[in-house]
Amino acid sequence: MNEIFGIPLPALLGQLMLGLVNGSFYALLSLGLAVIFGMLHIINFAHGALYMMGAMFSWLAMVYLGIGYWRSLLLVPLFVGAIGIVIERFLLQWIYKLDPLYGLLLTFGVALIIGGGFRYVFGSSGQPYSIPPELGGAVDLGFMFLPKYRMWVIVASLTICFATWFMIEKTRLGAYLRAGTENPGLTQAFGINVPVMVMLTYAFGTALAAFAGVLAAPTTQVSPLMSSNMIITVFAVVVIGGMGSIMGSIITGLGLGVIEGLTKVFYAQASSTVVFIVMVIVLMVRPAGLFGKEK
Amino acid sequence: MSATEYLRVSKLHAFYGESHILHGMDFTVRRGECVSLLGRNGAGRTTTLRALMGLTGKRTGSIVINGREAIDMAPHKIAQLGVGYCPEERGIYSSLTTEENLLLPPRVGSGGMSVEELYEMFPNLAERRHSQGTRLSGGEQQMLALARILRTGARLLLLDEISEGLAPVIVQKLGEIIRELKTRDYTIVLVEQNFRFAAPLADRMFVVEHGQIAAEIAQSELAGRMDYLQELLGV
Numbered sequence: 413m414n415e416i417f418g419i420p421l422p423a424l425l426g427q428l429m430l431g432l433v434n435g436s437f438y439a440l441l442s443l444g445l446a447v448i449f450g451m452l453h454i455i456n457f458a459h460g461a462l463y464m465m466g467a468m469f470s471w472l473a474m475v476y477l478g479i480g481y482w483r484s485l486l487l488v489p490l491f492v493g494a495i496g497i498v499i500e501r502f503l504l505q506w507i508y509k510l511d512p513l514y515g516l517l518l519t520f521g522v523a524l525i526i527g528g529g530f531r532y533v534f535g536s537s538g539q540p541y542s543i544p545p546e547l548g549g550a551v552d553l554g555f556m557f558l559p560k561y562r563m564w565v566i567v568a569s570l571t572i573c574f575a576t577w578f579m580i581e582k583t584r585l586g587a588y589l590r591a592g593t594e595n596p597g598l599t600q601a602f603g604i605n606v607p608v609m610v611m612l613t614y615a616f617g618t619a620l621a622a623f624a625g626v627l628a629a630p631t632t633q634v635s636p637l638m639s640s641n642m643i644i645t646v647f648a649v650v651v652i653g654g655m656g657s658i659m660g661s662i663i664t665g666l667g668l669g670v671i672e673g674l675t676k677v678f679y680a681q682a683s684s685t686v687v688f689i690v691m692v693i694v695l696m697v698r699p700a701g702l703f704g705k706e707k
Numbered sequence: 708m709s710a711t712e713y714l715r716v717s718k719l720h721a722f723y724g725e726s727h728i729l730h731g732m733d734f735t736v737r738r739g740e741c742v743s744l745l746g747r748n749g750a751g752r753t754t755t756l757r758a759l760m761g762l763t764g765k766r767t768g769s770i771v772i773n774g775r776e777a778i779d780m781a782p783h784k785i786a787q788l789g790v791g792y793c794p795e796e797r798g799i800y801s802s803l804t805t806e807e808n809l810l811l812p813p814r815v816g817s818g819g820m821s822v823e824e825l826y827e828m829f830p831n832l833a834e835r836r837h838s839q840g841t842r843l844s845g846g847e848q849q850m851l852a853l854a855r856i857l858r859t860g861a862r863l864l865l866l867d868e869i870s871e872g873l874a875p876v877i878v879q880k881l882g883e884i885i886r887e888l889k890t891r892d893y894t895i896v897l898v899e900q901n902f903r904f905a906a907p908l909a910d911r912m913f914v915v916e917h918g919q920i921a922a923e924i925a926q927s928e929l930a931g932r933m934d935y936l937q938e939l940l941g942v
């Protein structure tokens with residue numbers, strides 16, 4: 413009797429859960445892209461490389477420095493955020509006045525350099541990163557087993573996503589960010605140091621990507637190649653959600669994760685393409701994306 | 708430099724990309740004085756204010772604000788000298804509520820007006836504090852654009868066409884506010900198309916033509932120079 417449309421309930425809920433986990437990663441990554449795009453008008457193609465660095469650095473910190481998961485969860489995003497500052501100061505700040513296409517090409521180049529560098533040093537084989545003992549095992553819900561770590565990924569991502577949303581939409585610092593996004597010149601003429609704000613925004617976006625990378629490390633093989641599939645889907649998510657909307661990127665990320673998960677249950681062959689099918693449909697109906705503003 | 712001089716602009720040239728817009732602006736404003744920049748459309752008055760704020764492209768010459776050279780300063784540094792800028796397009800943020808718009812500019816000096824005082828001066832803004840900034844009427848947006856720089860403690864106000872496109876009662880109210888600000892010893896640069904609005908308020912008027920000061924007229928000389936102004940401005 414535990415069936416819906418002929419699918420056993422535990423299988424359905426299990427895929428829903430996996431979909432939510434993937435959706436959490438999509439949400440974190442597309443949120444970072446949205447925050448960066450809003451302020452810098454740059455489509456940050458280095459995002460996947462930063463995500464990969466988040467996972468690689470947690471693995472390195474574990475193996476070489478004995479720094480465990482919980483400390484990595486805090487330290488690695490800070491470290492990668494600092495790398496973000498370097499990228500912004502040395503590269504991005506020079507191209508803000510140019511066509512956004514240059515930003516896309518430049519960050520794509522950065523991604524290639526980072527990815528290539530890591531492959532050169534560490535090869536492409538995957539490394540295991542174990543789940544912290546506190547989050548090992550599963551909870552028996554009676555009708556299904558719920559792996560604790562998956563629960564944690566969803567809770568942690570959503571907490572960070574909504575904290576970011578709250579910070580941007582409801583606080584004074586967020587008002588500076590919104591103002592700087594809408595009219596940087598005037599905002600600076602009010603005495604707000606917009607260039608520093610832009611730099612910190614990029615650092616924050618990169619830290620979000622690295623946070624996603626640390627969260628992902630125990631769920632996958634950590635390797636310089638780990639971001640390639642993820643990031644393509646994330647860009648599709650961004651296209652579907654529409655660039656620039658904070659809440660839009662969170663909702664779209666989660667929603668598409670769930671759609672992907674459910675497709676696995678009902679028509680597994682389409683599960684890897686469903687996001688792109690949705691993308692095509694959305695583009696036909698709303699070219700600016702679900703939450704994007706039409707120009 | 709005389710002790711009472713608050714703003715000295717000399718040989719100011721400003722560019723937008725390749726376009727050379729200001730061709731050596733020269734004028735001074737004394738502490739507590741209200742001057743008006745008049746001129747035809749496209750004469751370069753908005754560009755003058757934007758150049759003062761560091762918002763144009765390349766600038767050369769000298770801009771001394773309260774004794775500090777500002778020609779090479781970034782806009783936020785210039786604001787921190789105690790300058791409040793009210794742009795021609797008003798610059799109300801649509802992604803901020805009325806109150807967030809009001810509270811946005813950080814303090815740049817001491818002795819700014821309190822939020823309560825401003826809400827008393829502009830009761831409409833208090834009523835609509837939670838509305839999106841750009842949902843306000845044109846007049847309310849102008850009040851907001853003015854109110855938000857009075858909160859910051861700025862002592863030099865650069866106001867661009869604040870009376871433009873507004874109903875006569877609102878223009879009259881703005882006139883009262885400028886008068887009130889003059890009694891509080893603000894230094895004001897009033898860019899105006901509306902001669903009738905500016906003339907009674909300004910201690911001195913500068914006529915801007917082709918990015919230069921073409922004439923300076925003191926309040927006391929006004930009657931005698933009406934013909935000249937009429938011809939120049941078509942008033």
Ligand SMILES: Nc1ncnc2c1ncn2[C@@H]1O[C@H](COP(=O)(O)OP(=O)(O)OP(=O)(O)O)[C@@H](O)[C@H]1O
Pocket residue numbers: 723726728746747748749750751752753754755795900
């Ligand atoms: N961003 C810009 N890029 C290039 N040229 C500009 C720019 N803004 C203004 N100009 C030019 O600079 C000249 C002066 O413009 P400005 O806006 O300062 O005039 P104004 O005196 O304020 O007149 P009004 O506000 O009545 O139009 C005009 O010829 C205008 O076309």
Ligand SMILES: [Mg+2]
Pocket residue numbers: 752753754795868
């Ligand atoms: Mg103008």
